[in-house]
Amino acid sequence: MQGNTPHGRAKGADLALAERILAGMGNPALAVILWDGSRVGPSDTVADVAVADRRALWAIALNADLHFGDLYAAGRVRIDGDLQTFLETGYRAMDGQPTPWPLRFLHRWQNRPRRNSLNGSRENIHHHYDLGNDFYRLWLDQEVMQYTCAYYPSESASLEEAQIAKLHHVCRKLRLKPGDTVVEAGCGWGGLARFMAKHYGVKVRAFNVSQEQLRFAREEAERQGLSDRVEYVEDDYRNIEGTYDVFVSVGMLEHVGTEQYPELGAVIDRVLAPHGRGLIHTIGRNRPQLMNPWIEKRIFPGAYPPTLREMAAIFEPYAFSIQDVENIRLHYARTLQHWLERFEANVETVRQMFDEHFVRTWRLYLAGSIASFTTGELQLFQTVFTRPDYNELPWSRAYLYTAGEEGA
């Protein structure tokens, strides 16, 4: 085991601390194996966690949400059994468990997320999305490079089919028609923008602050002969100008931060035509809760998944009318499973690009995200909205499900 230091035999205090950790988690069917092989926990477990040294045990006791990930990445904790099962069992048991009060203050200080000022956002996004397009290409879908929740027309659909179905689902919800102008906030590698231009005959201006992603997006648009209909702008969503028939944002709101929602609402109000349609696709919550602090610090700086109530800070001031909210969280669990499978199939390449620490970090991030969606800790909301007095609404949602490329 990496990072192991000779700690000799575990003492009574170590065993008591391990017991306390399990009790604080609500005594799940998991055991702790200490560095000398002593075992704490029930006899019948679904997976066990092996802790390599005393400092690791204390770090978990003080702030498991924050430290477990780093310890796992460093190889100082190891899961004996299936990682996914371990995470889901832990999440289910911990749900609703109170944090003892002395730790609450520590967590409040240690777990606070980074801010999303104009500069802060740029750095936060750079941290994650500029890891290199080659890395993401190893495990995302090969056709439209979507790093957001797919929509599986059937449970047996492939990742490629599901990402294309997601794009159609979004376009149909927005009722795109040829000639419409679309502004996209947070466009990733530009897949949705190109897809809209190609399949729905619209003109798209797509905003992103990630240079790496935009370089790829522009090259692809050029290659597909779409440069006259898709413009990629390296700028913050707060700087969007102009008027558009459609506002769309897929997988950006998680990075915006609730303190910026009033400004996002003002941006949408400024740029959306009277007859405009809008859609926001975002990870969400049933009740307010910070992002897992390890994910926030190591993976997605500044990230915060909102509740529908929190999202109202975008819509209510301008009386935007919510037409449709769909929660497809189980589709995100499936998407992440597909990503993790491809990640593992290419893990040697990833290890060569980065190192073992990176591999373990990403493995835990992907597996932990699956567990968050399967246990209902995280939601995936697609919200469609219009101006309040817009009456050219579809008569029902049936048109979304009639024979089309989604095959729904």
Next chain:
Amino acid sequence: MQGNTPHGRAKGADLALAERILAGMGNPALAVILWDGSRVGPSDTVADVAVADRRALWAIALNADLHFGDLYAAGRVRIDGDLQTFLETGYRAMDGQPTPWPLRFLHRWQNRPRRNSLNGSRENIHHHYDLGNDFYRLWLDQEVMQYTCAYYPSESASLEEAQIAKLHHVCRKLRLKPGDTVVEAGCGWGGLARFMAKHYGVKVRAFNVSQEQLRFAREEAERQGLSDRVEYVEDDYRNIEGTYDVFVSVGMLEHVGTEQYPELGAVIDRVLAPHGRGLIHTIGRNRPQLMNPWIEKRIFPGAYPPTLREMAAIFEPYAFSIQDVENIRLHYARTLQHWLERFEANVETVRQMFDEHFVRTWRLYLAGSIASFTTGELQLFQTVFTRPDYNELPWSRAYLYTAGEEGA
């Protein structure tokens, strides 16, 4: 014109006041005709409002939202032109117009809604729903007696077809299966409860505080041989006990009042099984706003249509997971049009049952409600929710739109 008193010629002050009223409304394409025939407003109008006396003019100037309805019902204001067009034009123009500050305090005091304590609710509901089943039978659909928004499978569907389609839509969203137990909060004349038992093989306990409605509901259940599967309980939703597979409430939340939402959430949490599904169908708003005070006082005491943010006070404390929100406000405009047509077709009978004042009150209430939905002042939300860790979710919403009795 009724209620006309000799006021002689309108003075300069009267004309100035009429001008001020129109300016306060945002100068719509409407004119005011005073008691002596003088006309204030643009030359090109879609409808005009004739005011019979000086006191009526002052009442409108001080609080049109509250007094206009009473004056209309008393025949002291008359609409020259189409009532619907007048109302829609007025609503559109007034949207976003600020109330001058001296009036704000008056309105805050005059327009405050009644409370929904246990006794208050009973009185509030009695006021409206116990007008007599014979009255409602004149203009509601003849098959399932629904006094809530219908769901029109096509724009040409009849009221009867649309109310039955609504019931199927609700049942399918709840994924009822034979043997399920259902609790309904606010069951009206019991149509949904009987429909569920008859067509979906479930057992229903349905709560209502309106005696008149329950008498009808029980007689109908008896007549249809459903008494063993449907139990009607004359009690408040706050007193629901037991555990159920399904919680449903169609058209009650408007009468609950936001101050009671935490308790409603607690009730749902207490009675919904771990695998339970819930649906709340309610009139709503894009942003918080009191019910029109005349409607609140004369038609629906204690009523308040919430925003989705306000509804979160029901769901968030228990981490109920919102699966689906559908806004079908244009279906309510259509439903109300059908009701108003039947009301007018039976207006002589209504006049004999009550009086001309009642006829005019209800005409304005129905026409004003149509205008509220067509102008986007009011919304109609159907919200589906489950426990947070419930994973037996439908894979997509396509099943709602496959061939069925809805014909969607």
